[in-house]
Amino acid sequence: MMSEFKTSQAEGLIPNFVNTYELEERAQKVIPADAFGYIASGAGDEFTLRENDRSFNHKLIIPHVLADVENPSTETVVDGDTITAPIILAPVAAHKLANEAGEIASAQGVHNFKTIYTTRSYASADLPEITTALAGSPEWFQFYFSKDNEINKRIIDRVKALGIKKSF
Numbered sequence: 830m831m832s833e834f835k836t837s838q839a840e841g842l843i844p845n846f847v848n849t850y851e852l853e854e855r856a857q858k859v860i861p862a863d864a865f866g867y868i869a870s871g872a873g874d875e876f877t878l879r880e881n882d883r884s885f886n887h888k889l890i891i892p893h894v895l896a897d898v899e900n901p902s903t904e905t906v907v908d909g910d911t912i913t914a915p916i917i918l919a920p921v922a923a924h925k926l927a928n929e930a931g932e933i934a935s936a937q938g939v940h941n942f943k944t945i946y947t948t949r950s951y952a953s954a955d956l957p958e959i960t961t962a963l964a965g966s967p968e969w970f971q972f973y974f975s976k977d978n979e980i981n982k983r984i985i986d987r988v989k990a991l992g993i994k995k996s997f
């Protein structure tokens with residue numbers, strides 16, 4: 830069942846990319862076309878995708894002149910956790926579409942960067958494996974409500990048992 834998700838086996842750091850658009854081009858070379866299409870595209874005519882890009886680019890960083898820049902830091906505190914920068918991993922389905930290491934590699938990356946990971950109900954790795962790979966880094970959980978309350982209860986019990994402190 831899980832093997833459906835297995836795609837790229839590319840490993841290692843990606844050298845010399847200038848921006849995320851260039852990173853996307855590199856990813857396209859190693860991820861099968863259908864999986865890449867799912868990850869990189871938006872719904873319908875992709876109006877919202879274009880609007881997201883456009884509005885993100887209008888969030889400006891305002892430089893503070895004549896301020897103390899001896900020890901600059903992007904560190905911040907979110908919900909009691911100190912993270913490296915105000916960047917967290919949003920809920921993203923089926924990481925194994927991109928690479929067979931899937932959520933485990935993503936969780937290790939989040940741990941190394943020191944930020945927050947959001948696990949999604951229908952992850953392509955087993956939940957305890959993700960929590961283990963996070964090695965104590967903060968984990969949030971995105972709950973997808975099922976019509977079947979037994980399934981809902983089982984998922985919530987597993988999330989509680991894993992010690993995940995925030996579900997939404």
Ligand SMILES: Cc1cc2nc3c(=O)[nH]c(=O)nc-3n(C[C@H](O)[C@H](O)[C@H](O)COP(=O)(O)O)c2cc1C
Pocket residue numbers: 867868869881919920921922949971
């Ligand atoms: C492959 C893929 C799967 C995603 N799966 C989910 C999901 O399961 N739940 C969800 O709320 N958002 C999902 N998203 C949306 C992301 O969480 C995120 O909001 C989106 O990529 C826009 O990024 P931004 O919020 O940083 O602008 C997914 C996005 C991608 C690219």
